[in-house]
Amino acid sequence: MKEYFQNIWYGLTTVLIGMRVTFKHLFVPAVTIQYPDVKLKLPERERNRLYVNMDDCIGCDQCARACPVDCIAIETVKSIPGEDLGKTSNGKKKALWVTKFDIDIAKCCFCQLCVFPCPTECIYMTDVFEFSEFERDKLVYNFVTLTQSEIEDKKANYAKLEAEKAAQKAANATSVKPAEKEENKQ
Numbered sequence: 001m002k003e004y005f006q007n008i009w010y011g012l013t014t015v016l017i018g019m020r021v022t023f024k025h026l027f028v029p030a031v032t033i034q035y036p037d038v039k040l041k042l043p044e045r046e047r048n049r050l051y052v053n054m055d056d057c058i059g060c061d062q063c064a065r066a067c068p069v070d071c072i073a074i075e076t077v078k079s080i081p082g083e084d085l086g087k088t089s090n091g092k093k094k095a096l097w098v099t100k101f102d103i104d105i106a107k108c109c110f111c112q113l114c115v116f117p118c119p120t121e122c123i124y125m126t127d128v129f130e131f132s133e134f135e136r137d138k139l140v141y142n143f144v145t146l147t148q149s150e151i152e153d154k155k156a157n158y159a160k161l162e163a164e165k166a167a168q169k170a171a172n173a174t175s176v177k178p179a180e181k182e183e184n185k186q
């Protein structure tokens, strides 16, 4: 019988000792929050999802070259004479059509090394940190603003210009040859 009451006593005292810390915290302000209903204010220099303002991108590729994990893929096409691509908001003249600008954010390690070299400050970290997806492909962000047909047009225009230049060069070379022959005879 004595042992029976001893076990009850041990049971009660060990529960009370175990709950001592819990009871203490009932009377102090909580340090946790009810996420996602409540969100903490993020620090000023937090690193989260990247964004690219394509209006200011000159296609210089510096961000892609700085990326240590190669998660930025950029392709450009040179503009042809007569095309005016305008200027960026900090006054840089644009000369390249950006036909591909993909960031595979699943690979990104949020080092921010792509942000620093950008001459127009158009690639930057946002405050968006909730962007999980069920499919990995959805984490490849495409920032290009041109449509597929516009991209094809730009490529075709540039290829045509290059072909014309090559034809002109070949024509110049053949027209110079007879004169050179005459010179060689003398």
Ligand code: SF4
Residues within 6 Å of the ligand: 050, 066, 067, 068, 069, 070, 071, 072, 103, 107, 108, 109, 110, 111, 112, 113, 114, 115
């Ligand atoms: S933050 Fe780092 S890893 Fe992510 S895209 Fe920029 S350079 Fe690459």
Ligand code: SF4
Residues within 6 Å of the ligand: 052, 056, 057, 058, 059, 060, 061, 062, 063, 064, 074, 117, 118, 119, 120, 121, 122, 123
């Ligand atoms: S460094 Fe800036 S301007 Fe150059 S390609 Fe990257 S985002 Fe565009």
